Amino acid sequence: MSFATSFLQQLSSHVPLSFRLSHTDCVERLQHNRNLVTLENDGDYKFNMQALCSFLNGEVSKSSTPAKFYNVQVFRYEVVLKGGVDDLPLRLRCFWKCDPAVTNYRIDYKYNEISVKKFPLTNLAICVPVDGIVQRHLCKPEGKWSEDQQKLIWQFPQVGIEPQSLQAKFELSEGPSHPSPTLVQFNCEGAILSRMQLDLIGQAYKISFMKNKLSTGKYVAMPAE
16 A cells, blocks of 8 residues: 655544455455554454554655655465466466487467456566576577576567467587476556455545556466476
């Protein structure tokens, strides 16, 4: 939750800021920020206004240049997808063939528009670690090879609607390589997997803008067996 700098002087430690959550069917291990938020008996949540004002004023004093907004972490939670991998926004499958002198790699991926309500996936990065000593590599489409980290990285501004395949061939002076997890990152503006919704209680405060954004943390494709 973000608070505008221009609003901080109007934020009163005497007027409670309360809210409730809905559509939490897919949410597990929901933990609120106990330093700032209390869980009421009716299941609603309420900020400790004195602690909230103190925290925000502390953030302002630490900033050398005033920011337009200051963020407050309210919750941590885990999302359980009832459909398993079929509910993931990006479906992945990777294949390795590791011979002593050559490693062949392929990853297939497909955008799942239902999972993110047709919002596009952007800033896609696919990182393939390769052990062994790589002397030469060929990839389709072109990717970036990191000699220091022994990784091949593909980057794309946006994920296309149609299924895609990426391929690479690594020639080794010392091998064979060993299949390893492929690391994937992307963003999605406008969607969240949990479908959870937050609504304020009462008329004292209003939400000026609600923004949903999905960013990957640990998103990997394991080698197909």
